[in-house]
Amino acid sequence: ACNDSDDASGSSGSSEGSTEGTSEGSSEDAAGEDTQETIKIGVLASLTGALEAYGDQTKKGFELGLDYATDGTMEVAGKKIEVFFEDTETDPTVARQKAIGLLEDQEVDFLVGSSSSGDTLAVTPLAEEYEKIMVVEPAAADSITGSEYNDYIFRTARNSAQDAVAAAASIAGEGVKIATLAPDYSFGHDGVAAFVAAAENLGADIVHEEYADQAATDFTANIQKIIESDPDYLYVVWAGANSPWNQISDMRLQEQGISITTGAPDIAALATMSQLVGMEGFTLYYHTLPDNEVNDWLVKEHAERFDGAVPDLFTPGGMSAAISIVEALKQNDGDADSATLIDIMEGMSFETPKGTMTFRPEDHQALQEMYSITLEESDDVDYPVPVLNRVLTPEETAPPIMNQ
Amino acid sequence: MDLIISLTVNGLATGMLIFLLAAGLTLIFGLMSVLNFAHGGLFIWGAYTGVWSFQMTGSFIVGIIVAIITGLLLGLVTERLIIRPVYGNHIQQILITLGFMLVMQEFIKVVFGPDQKAVFPPEILQGSFLVGDIVLIKYRLFIIAVGLLIFIVSSLILKRTRVGLIVRAGVMNKEMVQSLGINIKLVFMLVFMVGAAMAALSGIMHAVYSGVIYAEMGLEFSILAFIVVVIGGMGSFSGSLFAAILVGLAQAFMAYYVPALSLAVNMLLMTVVLIFRPQGLFGKG
Amino acid sequence: MNIRNVEKSTWIFIIIGLLLFIVPFIVTGRSMQFIIIQIFIFAIFAMSYDILLGFTGIISFGHVMFFGIGAYSTAIVMDRMDATVMSFFIAILVAVVIASIVSFIVGALTLRLKSHFYAMLTLALAGLFLVAAEKWRSLTGGNDGFTFGLPEILRDSHHLYVLCLVSLILLFFGLRRFTKSPFGRVLMAIRENEARTESLGYKVLHYKVIASVAAGVVASIAGVLYALSLRFVNTGVFATDLTIDVLLMTIIGGVGTLVGPILGAGLVELAHHWLSGLSEVHWIFERWIILYGTVYILVVIFFPLGIIGTLQSKFMNRPIKGLREHRKTAGK
Amino acid sequence: MSNSLLKLDQVEAYIQKFHILQGVSFDVKRGGVTVLLGRNGAGKTTTLRTIMGLNQVSKGTITYNDENIGNLPTHQIANKGIGYVPEDQGIFSDLTVGENMRVAMKKEDEGTTKRMEWVLELFPDLKKFWKKPGGALSGGQKQMLAIARAYVNENELLLIDEPSKGLAPIIVDKVTESIEQMKEDTTILLVEQNFMMASKIGNQFFIIDDGKTVHEGQMEELKQDKLLMKKYLGIA
């Protein structure tokens, strides 16, 4: 994995000479024309800091996605594609500065990113200002395609509401009693609100909502309250390394007839959930779950390039973002003009490792498959593995439209 | 009633966990008056090396010992290279220890990789006892025991020997202490190493408790340790223990009874304590 | 005032200030401009911190609260009202008023609390602001934050550059005069020996509170500009990391020098930018933060009083005979 | 063993960049009291500090018991049997009187216990305020504590910087007396501005001026030599 930043700059550099069919020699006369010859994409991701692992997944996924969508040529409609990866360090200021750099100095045609919702929100107005399309991946805050929406924003990542709808679809039913546990900040509150709406729609009964300090060392009090509310299911929305799983298992929730359900996270975090084997929940991706060619390619290619490693939670997202851009460009004959691209992308469907995604015209959110799963022990790996119960269809997990 | 007992026991355990972390800082910050922002670095290195050797050998004891040794060695290096030039100068201490903190945190990623790592308690400390309706988590009882042990041993050492006095005297007037024939540099170095070892020990204890380690956990928890040492009144183990337990219990009970304020509980507690007792709970004023 | 009476250093600063106006014509990359704007903003923030730390001897771990107040005031006012220049002025007014009130109260607490305890109390108060911003989601949008519009004139990067530079210059000269005034001298006396200052007939508390308010207000202006430059705000503007950053900038440049913090801000931001850029050069620099941390360590070792501070002490009274040289010969 | 216990030979020292000692030479004989005299800022305190290793020697040698102790670490010098009462008393203000004494005690043997008793008899105030923080003592009490801390150890050489400063006449008498008692088995190097006291107990003297020793002799002579007193000490 050490060499991939080299690859990134290397591929953009070396592709220059090998491009066929583009009239490179004549490019001196106008800079504007020059940009017509290459499509430039700037990817913002947390390549250092706490979210480094996510950023890395996005990056790998994106590179693979371009390869896949262009059949390894790195060209679309005769134009070569150049990618710039920038590290946001999970700091909105840096994110904005890097985005300006990409838009102004590199004159990119597309932005992609980023790993945190805060970083993303600091950048989305720039997309509008510069009239460039930004594909949001993997930031999940609802407000990105909700209250802070603008026309240039498309999102291949699922949003919190989709998670919630998927979770509800996995467990909710008439008369099912559900309690929730979430971290006490926007992510948790958004997630729970969406879940409650979806679950109640399916006839479930929300008996308790518990919010805990994300950085807390002790969740006993929170878990105690959940036990007291006597639910059938506990739905946990969580992100970040400091997690409540140990304590949930220590407090013997499952023995008291409370089933745990949550979104299965990336592999490193799955490793901390071995006490939750048997849990029913959902996930947006695990490499064995989708059944389609794109995913097969991804798994195979990923293993080849990265030492046998399997793609992780956000790898397909990165790939989907790349595919969506290339697809749109194909349909526009390689023209990166945003206005026409927006028209094309609204309602556009494209094949991804997660099946067919469709950018919903109203809020540009990609509707996508999610997976209802059970965590099971596995002999091959040292973490519990999500095993498919059923595929939740894009329609089933469509979140409410929130940008009106 | 059960509820109260349960909250209390778990709050106590959290308190002890925090105390373990604060104990090292009680020596380094409270007693030696070094604003050591690299404390969290010592903590994560203890956690990572401890967990690594625990997982390699399968023996938790080995893990603990390795963590302590890491702490001592890192303490030695830190004291000699980073702290020694800046004794008595808080401003320089802030800068240099923060720099070192960044270096240590990032080196974790170089050596152990950037991903979070899962950790599980050793077999005998897994699971919980059920006494009546109360769940007693084994590992937490273990933490309480270790915390008490550290508290008793270190209090005894401070009380029975001149070390505590010498360190305090050395902070006030280094030259005078030397003139009395005491090798204060050596004393400071040893005390710092012990403080570092305590930080490292609390690192592995905490790692097993929370089930996961990641490079950024150091800075997060060291702020908590600073809070506890200050609330406790700087430099007394009893103060830190009391403050740590107070924080632990406050977290537990707030989370249950006033969940809306649970995010703010540490800060509120510190605000209230400092406004009503400006020198900290056990501080002499 | 007679022109001849102006100190030499003042001329130097004026010239540097004027030169900075030309920069946007040379550095045309907007990304670099954005970095320079950030430097200006953090320079203002760091100067305000220097008033506390360097001139009054107060360590605060919660200075970010005023920065955050400035940022949120701007964001909320601009979001709720029309994006006009008028509402920008209202935003500044709101920021300054709130920051003065808060800094007045916080400053008054210095009466009760000594050094570390005060530092930690401010940490707690800033923490409470952070939690408030997190919890009062209808106003702040929680930790994801929200974006807001700006009047046309402020959207232009050049205009923003000039605005920040002018603010920096005005505040710099203002604060410099402030610290060199008889009042400023008393602040230094307080830093050195509080009790003695009191027995000379100065009311220490008044001075501390005024210094605290001055620092708070200036920090809030930095916050205002920060929000403008980002057109976005989230709870990050109350994060302790920012206090730490600004603390480092102040110390690196040289505590109690006022130019030091400006230099420190420049250095920290540029080092950050360049070092993080290195990761594209070679994968080994993916861990550039190690280098970054090392810079801090080296500064303390080679510039123990901060860069400006060390240069000043070297420059102002040149040693008759270096002590170090003598030690060396003595050792042999 | 030679008769000379401590010998400074052309000692020079800097404080920061200031050349403070520019050639201090003297020879303290075993036994008896040697007094260092000189006006304010002459370098007396600096001389004592340099002997203790609290200042670097930049040139010259300091020989103690035929061993060069120049630039040894302070604690090693102290452990060779040299006790020091600094000019600013060096009280650990947050420690109680008792704790101050405890930090000072090198050993906990019989001799120490005896000396402790003797010291407490000399300064009963210390016993009275045993549990009081050192910082809360009166000026004179602090001075007593500083002296007591040096007395409680067995020293071969005692460096005392202005012991009588701030003490009531009756206590000055006591201190004088204690030094007289002590000089039986401890050599004393004294800096003292109280000429009455100095002349009473001093055996030999050295005068330091502008960082150099400029005169030496027996105390008896000095008392007679009005001219010398006028020249260096400004007293007639």
Add this chain to the structure above:
Amino acid sequence: MEAILETKDLSIAFGGHVAVDSVSVQISEKKFTSIIGPNGAGKTTFFNLLSGQLSPTKGSVYFKGQDITKLRTTDRTRIGIGRSFQITNVFPNLTVLENVRLAVQSQAKVRYQMIAHFLHYKRFEQKAHELLERVYLNDKASSIAVNLAHGEKRKLEIAMLLALETELLLLDEPTAGMSLEEVPAIIEVIKEIKRQEDRTIVLIEHKMDMIMDMSDEVLVLFHGELIAQGTPEEIVENETVQSAYLGGSYNEQQLT
């Protein structure tokens, strides 16, 4: 004779220990009053009560007839009570000149001026130089205070006090640690002030010859209590003073 300062039943206790015990005195205006007493008798504490560093547990202090018991240090300085400290108490990292200049500035009531440059006030600096000359410290004007020798710091302390130009001067062992040569010079400075007859001086000293030489009146504190009050001659004759304070050598000295 008018009393400029009066205490009534003034007491303070630290924990159980009564350091100043029901002291009622009147200090006469424009006179020279000395306070003597054994170490720990409460002299410095008494000063602290007069200048406001401590507040009494009982009793009150009057300055020119006005009850000032509740006033803070700052205000007492402003109405005319200035003091020097037994333990040297200066601004360690500022220059000697700046130390004095700050005192001069306070005396000139330039306290909240934050617009003008401090060098604008040339006269402050001049005055500071004059004062340094008076205490023989002018050649150290640009030294950093912490670097002064002990005796030099004592002189600085006096210069700062003089700068305040207060009507009442409280001097706490001003010459302790000063060299034999310079004591007379400082005494001369003090005497000069006395000669001008517009100030009231209260002095704490252990140097009996100084007390004898300059005092109009002597107060004796003992275990916090005022046990004697009178002319220097009367006091020296007092038996308790002789046995508990002066001891043998003073008398010897008188004899020789």
